[in-house]
Amino acid sequence: MAVKLSDLETPCFVLDINRVEQNAKRMRDTCERLKLTLRPHTKTHKTLGAALLQTGGSKRCIAVSTLAEAEFYASQGFDDILLAHPITDSKIKRCLNLMKELENFHVFVSDSAGLSTLKAHEADLPPAKVWSIVIEVDAGYGRTGFDIAGQEVIDAALSITESAKMTLSGVYCHCGDSYSIFSKKDRETLQSKTVGLLCSLEARFNKLGISCPFGTGSTPTCSLPISQNSKLSEFHPGNYIFYDYEQYLLNACKESDIAGRVMTRVIAHKPEKGMILVDCGFTAISHDGIAQRLPEDDFCLIQGESNLKMIGMSQEIGKIVAKLGDLDCSQYPIGTIFFIYPYHACAAVAMHQVFYVHSGDQVVDKWTPVKGW
Amino acid sequence: MAVKLSDLETPCFVLDINRVEQNAKRMRDTCERLKLTLRPHTKTHKTLGAALLQTGGSKRCIAVSTLAEAEFYASQGFDDILLAHPITDSKIKRCLNLMKELENFHVFVSDSAGLSTLKAHEADLPPAKVWSIVIEVDAGYGRTGFDIAGQEVIDAALSITESAKMTLSGVYCHCGDSYSIFSKKDRETLQSKTVGLLCSLEARFNKLGISCPFGTGSTPTCSLPISQNSKLSEFHPGNYIFYDYEQYLLNACKESDIAGRVMTRVIAHKPEKGMILVDCGFTAISHDGIAQRLPEDDFCLIQGESNLKMIGMSQEIGKIVAKLGDLDCSQYPIGTIFFIYPYHACAAVAMHQVFYVHSGDQVVDKWTPVKGW
Numbered sequence: 001m002a003v004k005l006s007d008l009e010t011p012c013f014v015l016d017i018n019r020v021e022q023n024a025k026r027m028r029d030t031c032e033r034l035k036l037t038l039r040p041h042t043k044t045h046k047t048l049g050a051a052l053l054q055t056g057g058s059k060r061c062i063a064v065s066t067l068a069e070a071e072f073y074a075s076q077g078f079d080d081i082l083l084a085h086p087i088t089d090s091k092i093k094r095c096l097n098l099m100k101e102l103e104n105f106h107v108f109v110s111d112s113a114g115l116s117t118l119k120a121h122e123a124d125l126p127p128a129k130v131w132s133i134v135i136e137v138d139a140g141y142g143r144t145g146f147d148i149a150g151q152e153v154i155d156a157a158l159s160i161t162e163s164a165k166m167t168l169s170g171v172y173c174h175c176g177d178s179y180s181i182f183s184k185k186d187r188e189t190l191q192s193k194t195v196g197l198l199c200s201l202e203a204r205f206n207k208l209g210i211s212c213p214f215g216t217g218s219t220p221t222c223s224l225p226i227s228q229n230s231k232l233s234e235f236h237p238g239n240y241i242f243y244d245y246e247q248y249l250l251n252a253c254k255e256s257d258i259a260g261r262v263m264t265r266v267i268a269h270k271p272e273k274g275m276i277l278v279d280c281g282f283t284a285i286s287h288d289g290i291a292q293r294l295p296e297d298d299f300c301l302i303q304g305e306s307n308l309k310m311i312g313m314s315q316e317i318g319k320i321v322a323k324l325g326d327l328d329c330s331q332y333p334i335g336t337i338f339f340i341y342p343y344h345a346c347a348a349v350a351m352h353q354v355f356y357v358h359s360g361d362q363v364v365d366k367w368t369p370v371k372g373w
Numbered sequence: 374m375a376v377k378l379s380d381l382e383t384p385c386f387v388l389d390i391n392r393v394e395q396n397a398k399r400m401r402d403t404c405e406r407l408k409l410t411l412r413p414h415t416k417t418h419k420t421l422g423a424a425l426l427q428t429g430g431s432k433r434c435i436a437v438s439t440l441a442e443a444e445f446y447a448s449q450g451f452d453d454i455l456l457a458h459p460i461t462d463s464k465i466k467r468c469l470n471l472m473k474e475l476e477n478f479h480v481f482v483s484d485s486a487g488l489s490t491l492k493a494h495e496a497d498l499p500p501a502k503v504w505s506i507v508i509e510v511d512a513g514y515g516r517t518g519f520d521i522a523g524q525e526v527i528d529a530a531l532s533i534t535e536s537a538k539m540t541l542s543g544v545y546c547h548c549g550d551s552y553s554i555f556s557k558k559d560r561e562t563l564q565s566k567t568v569g570l571l572c573s574l575e576a577r578f579n580k581l582g583i584s585c586p587f588g589t590g591s592t593p594t595c596s597l598p599i600s601q602n603s604k605l606s607e608f609h610p611g612n613y614i615f616y617d618y619e620q621y622l623l624n625a626c627k628e629s630d631i632a633g634r635v636m637t638r639v640i641a642h643k644p645e646k647g648m649i650l651v652d653c654g655f656t657a658i659s660h661d662g663i664a665q666r667l668p669e670d671d672f673c674l675i676q677g678e679s680n681l682k683m684i685g686m687s688q689e690i691g692k693i694v695a696k697l698g699d700l701d702c703s704q705y706p707i708g709t710i711f712f713i714y715p716y717h718a719c720a721a722v723a724m725h726q727v728f729y730v731h732s733g734d735q736v737v738d739k740w741t742p743v744k745g746w
Contacts, residue, residue: 009463011746043688065689085689086640086650089708090382110641113707143690144641144650176687267459268483268517277459277517279746282661283723288686313661314549315416315719316438316458317516334486335462346688350656350724353744371726373384373652 003363005356006337010265011284013352014339015242015367017359019259023241024053027222034230039063039082039215041238044346046369047355048076050241063217063236067094070105072370079103082134084172084236086110086144092121100126106169110136110144115156122165133160134170139197141176148173148197157210170213171205172236173198178220182250191221195228219243223252244345245301260355261303261339262348264318269329274321276308276332280340281316288347301341310340376736378729379710383638384657386725387712388615388740390732392632396614397426400595407603412436412455412588414611417719419742420728421449423614436590436609440467443478445743452476455507457545457609459483459517465494473499479542483509483517488529495538506533507543512570514549521546521570530583543586544578545609546571551593555623564594568601592616596625617718618674619662633728634676634712635721637691642702647694649681649705653713654689659724662717674714683713 005014031038040054043065051062051073059077063084064070070081071094079102083095087107098105109115118131125131137153138145146153160166175194181187198214205211215234216222222237229235242260243253264280287299302308302320308327312319320338321327342348349355349369357365378387404411413427416438424435424446432450436457437443443454444467452475456468460480471478482488491504498504510526511518519526533539548567554560571587578584588607589595595610602608615633616626637653660672675681675693681700685692693711694700715721722728722742730738 009746085652088638088640088652090638113641117707142643142646143687143692144643147645265461265463267461268486270515270517272520273515279458279461282659282720284746286655286659286661288655288660314516315662315723319516334490347655350688373382373657 004361005263005358005363006361008263008356008363010263010337011280012263013349013355014261014263015355015357016259016261017357017364019257020050020241021053023243023257023259024050024056027054027235027237027240028056030222030225031235034225034235036229036232037061037213037215037234039234039236040241041065041084041217041236042069042073044238044242044349045355045367046072046371047367049357049365049367051078054241063238066370066373067091067098068370068372070098074098074101082106082108082172084108084134084136086136087114087117089117089120092117092124096121096124096126099129104132106132106134108136108172109133109156111146112152112156115159118166119163125165130164131166132169133166134172135160135168136172136174137198137201139173139175139194141174143174143176145173148201153201154204154208157205158208161210168210168212170215170234171198171201173216175216175218175221178218179246179250181220184224184251187220187224188226191226192228194221195226195231199231219247220250220252223247239345242345242349244348245341245343248301248341255301255341258341260345260349261341264338264340266332266334266336266338267317268334271329274327274329276320276327276329278318278320278338279316280313280318282313283315284351285313285318285340285342286344286347286351287313288344299343303339303341305338377734378636378731378736379734381636381729381736383636383710384653385636386722386728387634387636388728388730389632389634390730390737392630393423393614394426396616396626396630396632397423397429400427400608400610400613401429403595403598404608407598409603409605410434410586410588410607412607412609413614414438414457414590414609415442415446417611417615417722418728418740419445419744420740422730422738422740424451427614436611439743439746440464441743441745443471447471447474455479455481455545457481457507457509459509460487460490462490465490465497469494469497469499472502477505479505479507481509481545482506482529484519485525485529488532491539492536498538503537504539505542506539507545508533508541509545509547510571510574512546512548512567514547516547516549518546521574526574527577527581530578531581534583541583541585543588543607544571544574546589548589548591548594551591552619552623554593557597557624560593560597561599564599565601567594568599568604572604592620593623593625596620612718615718615722617721618714618716621674621714628674628714631714633718633722634714637711637713639705639707639709639711640690641707644702647700647702649693649700649702651691651693651711652689653686653691655686656688657724658686658691658713658715659717659720660686661720672716676712676714678711
């Protein structure tokens with residue numbers, strides 16, 4: 001029986017397959033044009049369906065955020081998987097299992113402690129395998145990673161290349177600082193600076209006879225690349241496969257590129273407060289990822305309703321009011337469906353056990369994300 | 374093989390069974406003392422284990438927030454279940470199925486539209502069954518529910534009691550406004566006002582020959598009841614079974630009552646920034662439920678570390694710094710375990726597929742919450 005979007009119970013997460021396909025293709029084309037390897041990140045969707053589209057069906061060369069993702073993709077025939085999360089002792093056992101199963105499984109070393117952890121487990125390596133290491137560098141974002149301009153990253157690279165049990169498979173820079181820059185000029189300045197820092201590090205490596213692919217990620221910068229990007233080897237964005245309201249505000253996508261929406265229904269009216277209540281609470285959309293940049297009352301976009309805004313949520317209920325003027329509740333009868341573009345897709349998606357995949361108004365598939373760690 | 378907390382991979386959600394049992398017993402004792410029926414809400418935990426403790430093993434008389442919860446508890450032999458969420462047309466079919474399965478399944482009518490929806494489906498009722506209706510009233514919280522002092526709620530009650538296909542099973546008031554009051558005096562004033570409004574409505578009902586149980590919920594008010602509460606018939610709190618940092622700030626519990634914690638490990642140091650990175654990002658704890666009341670940098674409590682605070686999270690990484698003075702990262706080696714009391718347990722719990730139940734340091738069980746809607 002054909003299921004339409006309007007048949008679905010709410011709240012639910014719906015995914016426009018045509019937009020997902022277009023977003024996947026556009027990023028593959030960008031990388032082809034810039035002669036970059038695309039190593040898509042699966043952290044936003046964590047599904048088989050979207051990873052197939054991201055890799056163009058090759059099932060090769062992905063980045064993941066959790067061991068649960070790595071194990072899931074390995075079980076589905078994927079290979080060349082990078083666990084893009086600082087390696088620590090408690091993750092070693094499962095990493096070793098993945099190394100046995102896969103041709104290429106790479107771990108992330110973000111500081112000298114990570115390197116020591118790997119050295120301490122050299123004796124546990126499967127026969128004929130070495131640690132394939134991607135070095136994470138911090139070019140100013142201020143989270144994890146070696147200081148890109150420091151000496152420690154050089155020492156780490158030397159230590160890796162000199163070890164018989166290690167190989168250097170890349171340098172990775174997330175450049176998440178792009179998420180706080182809303183002007184084109186400032187973003188391009190940041191991108192240019194990041195590429196410059198990566199090229200300087202590459203030059204320092206080269207002087208020591210060390211070479212490996214250098215990559216940069218973040219959906220805003222990969223969606224709006226600058227010509228210097230072709231000096232690098234790799235892009236590793238993740239969010240671009242769905243995009244969201246935040247990427248729209250950052251000009252990284254158009255509204256018509258946003259593939260994932262939370263579908264919700266009007267469940268009550270409060271005419272005396274000019275308020276509509278919907279069945280989308282924080283368990284269906286999440287405030288996370290907002291990072292103090294926007295006032296709470298502009299944290300999502302209600303499709304086609306430019307004068308409506310969500311002003312608060314409890315666990316299962318959201319409150320919608322007019323931005324300007326009075327809200328006539330009778331225009332939105334009980335049962336009216338709204339589609340909400342989440343502020344940060346990675347956070348909204350994390351609230352859902354299933355994504356309803358649709359083409360137009362027709363539900364064509366259900367995708368199940370991997371949960372946990 | 375005995376599993377200890379320190380054997381668990383992180384991040385994960387751990388639950389102190391002794392505290393859960395104590396919280397369950399304390400609320401049952403409170404209700405016994407005040408001669409109130411306890412109808413515990415299962416929305417926070419959504420598990421079999423916690424609902425058994427909340428009901429003292431009776432499996433009777435609970436409130437749920439989703440149809441998924443109702444169906445799960447019905448399948449586990451629970452009965453007398455209230456779906457405490459405004460009834461709308463799209464939920465009717467599953468409600469009718471629950472009515473067939475259960476002796477007592479109650480729906481929530483929060484406005485006259487809800488009543489019309491039920492009337493429109495009278496012909497679909499199972500043989501010998503009538504709609505068992507709990508009227509939701511709004512005593513000032515400003516979300517869903519009939520205005521407690523208005524005429525519409527009276528008309529609704531009359532309409533229900535005069536219908537051969539409906540029965541009035543209760544009046545329910547969430548009083549969520551208690552969550553924004555941190556002083557004892559102000560809270561007691563609010564509680565007294567809420568009870569007074571409920572008693573006035575009961576008097577208006579009685580004049581018309583209508584009688585039913587009147588209940589009030591919210592963990593802060595039920596944890597700190599006032600003597601007037603015994604004028605009512607029912608308490609329906611939910612969060613109390615776990616409590617959280619917010620309830621601690623509201624004085625509704627002691628720190629030693631908080632049963633649920635997110636366990637996380639140090640994964641990296643940023644000594645130049647005086648920062649520790651942990652493997653608890655927003656997918657493991659959530660910012661939701663904070664509702665603009667606290668600055669972002671005090672949204673959770675790191676157990677036993679009164680000078681540490683979490684200042685930001687990305688998807689899989691949290692940043693911890695010192696509140697005062699410099700942070701000596703070497704005091705917290707990579708792998709150090711922190712236990713974090715979440716700000717709002719209902720939001721943090723929603724991020725987890727499994728709860729590790731422990732007694733002391735020993736993991737004794739795993740509980741699986743019902744997900745979805």
